[in-house]
Amino acid sequence: MDVRMTVNGQPRRVAVEARDSLADALRDGLGLTGTNLACEHGVCGSCTVSVDGEAVRSCLVLALQCEGSEVRTVEGLADGDRLSPLQEAFSAEHGLQCGFCTPGFLTLLQQALDDDPFLDRDEQKLTELLASNLCRCTGYVGIRRAVVRAARAGRGEPPAAD
Amino acid sequence: MKLPPISYRRAGSADEAVALLAESGDDAAVLAGGQSLLLELRYGDVRRGVLVDLAGAADLAGLAVADGELRLGALVRHAAVERLELDDPLARLLRRAAAYVAHPPIRARGTFAGSLAWAHPAAEWCALARALDARMTVRGPAGEREVAAEDWFRGPHRTQRAPDEVLTAVTLPLLGAGAGVGFAELRRTSGSFALAAAGCAVHVAAGRVTRARIGLANAAGVPVRAAEAEAALVGSDGSPDAVRAAADAAAAAADPASEPHCSAEYRRHALGVLTARALTEALGEAA
Incomplete structure (x- = not known):
């Protein structure tokens, strides 16, 4: 059918x-x-x-x-060969190593950013969201930084200073 | 790993779902969110040839308050309960517990009533249903009937629902202004099933506890209502000593199972600690 x-x-x-x-x-x-x-x-x-x-x-x-x-x-995230801001942020912040979990994280986080462009301002909520998916390479640090970067980019803000 | 062969039937209403179940006999399962059913079908722990999907049954979608009760239709998802805005402490308790139900993508699909129908011993919703005297509405070929939470659970994954019946709604009484609520859970990782959990609602007047309702998850094969703990607390001043006595009574009421990561003894201890935490939270906010 x-x-x-x-x-x-x-x-x-x-x-x-x-x-x-x-x-x-x-x-x-x-x-x-x-x-x-x-x-x-x-x-x-x-x-x-x-x-x-x-x-x-x-x-x-x-x-x-x-x-x-x-x-x-x-x-559906990239525009042709042009990566989405979230994908760019994953690259810039080393949000992946082996890359197997990456499509799942990208779709999870793109939806969350669509729903709440200020997602990065609630650290607890972000932690709970990131805990939805498993990544065994990064320890989640790079992924978290990538979300923050993408959220800031989405609001027209520069990347956070270290 | 494919699912075993199944046939899929989409019901347009609760009555149509009942008719489809009657056609398929014991080989049919009701599909709502599917977040437990589909994985158990993959494991082969549940074997069914026909899935009757409720998703098209608009009459099962509602969430409404009437006559001092909250009624959750069979299609109300965990995520909707997590966002519930309601002028009653019940909403606060449900929101707190919802945060412990799996993780956001599962909460987006899984349903509140589905959890009651699945009757997993670790389920947060089952423990709260027992604590708060929920009523389950089931519809079958003979019509509709209501089952009280104390009668609903018959064992792990066993309820009073017959195979040809659909759980159409779960009804919870509102708690009333001034009630304090608490929920505490122990689990190995975020998103894991509860090793143990306790949920409660208390009323306090003139410095005395006037009413207490306590439900325990994974304290036995069915959700446990800690009646002795409630009795120990009612009439007391809600002091730490009173909470400790109630927590001890809750732990004593448990008949916990042993598993590799959680011995029965450890689980019983944890249930006492979690009961004390939930009660302390609830007493702290009871007016």
Whole structure:
């Protein structure tokens, strides 16, 4: 059967089985392999994407549950070859090392910044949000700095002085 | 790791969901947020061939206050409870507990009522439902019925809901102005299940505790209402000694399980400490 979704702004129709997760549909059906699957039970956050304006685990959502939904994956962040401010900030602040968790963090944090451009001013809230996803390389320090940098850039403020 | 083969049915209303369940018999599961169901299907711990999705049932989406009660429809998500604005201390207690439910992306999809239907012994919502005398509304082929929280839980992942019934709503009585509330939880990491948790609501008048409600998560195979602890506190001045006595009674009421990271003895001790913390928080804000 088919599921119709708007993926990164484009209307798409994907043939799926009922048991396919949204991640399966994105990766296997649409070739959007930027969304990584790792634990496949909601713990690690590698597969995070936005569905209708909320960051969710695409391994714990069936593709068929997304009929008519707006989906944004990591492929939807950059403008052609131009990285988004959040992606630039991840690069500038070394917010990644191996990079496997990065698509999940980028989609999680882009949604959070869309919802709250002042996210960086509530350190506790940011900590709780970052704890949603697992990164085993960075110790989260670079990722946290990247969010702060991106939030400041989004407000037209210069990067924070060290 | 694929999910096993399933068929997916989307219900447009609660009645349609009941009809779809009746068609599929014991092979059907109700899908709301799916944040527990889908992963248990992956593990193979739950085996079902048919998922009946409630997402299209607009009559299950509401969250409303009427006649001194808060009614949460089956589709109300954890995130909505986390943001609940309501002129009653109940909202404060629910918001505090919501912050302990998994992490934000799970809270965006998982539902409050789904937690009550899933009946995990560690669930924050189940402990609070027990503490606050929630009522579960279930609808099946024979019509609708209400089940009190004290009767609802039959064991880990076992409730009074029959396989052909849908949990359509959970109703919680408002606490009333002046109530103090507290919630405390122990878990290994942010986002982990509770090793133990305690939630409470207290009323104080003229320097005496007039009412106390205490619920414990992971204190047994079902959520525990710490009635002895409540009795120990009511009538007292709410002093640290009274809190300690209530906490000891709560720990004594627990029948905790042992697991590699949390022996029964440790869990019982933790339940006492968490009860004391939750009560201290609640007594500090009770008018």
